[in-house]
Amino acid sequence: MRLIYEKLLLVLGHQHWWPADTPFEVVVGALLTQQTRWSNVEQAISNLKAHSLLDTDRLAGADIPKLEELVRCTGFYRQKARRLKNLARYFSLHADALYDRPVEDLRKDLLELDGVGEETADSIILYAANKPKFVIDAYTRRILGCLGLRGSYRSLQEMFESELEHDTEMFKEYHALIVEYGKQYCGKNRCGDCVLVEK
Numbered sequence: 135m136r137l138i139y140e141k142l143l144l145v146l147g148h149q150h151w152w153p154a155d156t157p158f159e160v161v162v163g164a165l166l167t168q169q170t171r172w173s174n175v176e177q178a179i180s181n182l183k184a185h186s187l188l189d190t191d192r193l194a195g196a197d198i199p200k201l202e203e204l205v206r207c208t209g210f211y212r213q214k215a216r217r218l219k220n221l222a223r224y225f226s227l228h229a230d231a232l233y234d235r236p237v238e239d240l241r242k243d244l245l246e247l248d249g250v251g252e253e254t255a256d257s258i259i260l261y262a263a264n265k266p267k268f269v270i271d272a273y274t275r276r277i278l279g280c281l282g283l284r285g286s287y288r289s290l291q292e293m294f295e296s297e298l299e300h301d302t303e304m305f306k307e308y309h310a311l312i313v314e315y316g317k318q319y320c321g322k323n324r325c326g327d328c329v330l331v332e333k
């Protein structure tokens with residue numbers, strides 16, 4: 135796992151993720167990014183900012199039709215508007231949740247929220263709460279699959295977490311590198327140039 139990280143870093147350099155001004159913006163981005171491109175998420179976040187809604191209390195109290203309009207560009211906007219409001223309510227009521235709770239307790243709470251699956255919960259824990267949790271996404275699965283490694287979300291996560299030191303900044307960088315590599319290589323079928331899989 136360390137070798138993959140070093141190869142990715144060598145090829146792509148540091149990624150400086152997650153692109154957000156505040157931890158709550160990370161939370162919002164993690165939910166909105168489901169099943170859409172990041173450029174659409176950026177548009178929705180900019181809309182929310184323009185209406186001063188990137189704030190837990192204000193978002194928790196926002197009108198659903200208004201929210202739907204602001205996040206429409208991310209697809210599944212009705213569902214996402216409702217889920218965003220729910221998430222905002224949770225963080226508004228538990229302001230200290232991100233920082234003070236043990237990782238597994240926070241994960242359990244997040245997974246109980248509507249629309250928060252393992253990848254979204256772990257992205258929030260890693261990038262918003264700044265706690266070491268390895269995120270598994272579709273590109274991670276694809277790359278590991280090419281290396282003959284398959285399994286459930288938790289078993290793949292365990293593979294990384296048991297082999298790497300629990301360094302939050304490195305986990306952030308590693309996931310960002312995987313996503314970038316996935317976009318630039320796997321997603322563009324540049325398998326002939328792949329530095330991870332031996333030909």
Ligand code: SF4
Nearest residue numbers: 277280319320325328
């Ligand atoms: S570039 Fe191709 S071979 Fe390499 S990890 Fe991605 S999908 Fe697999």
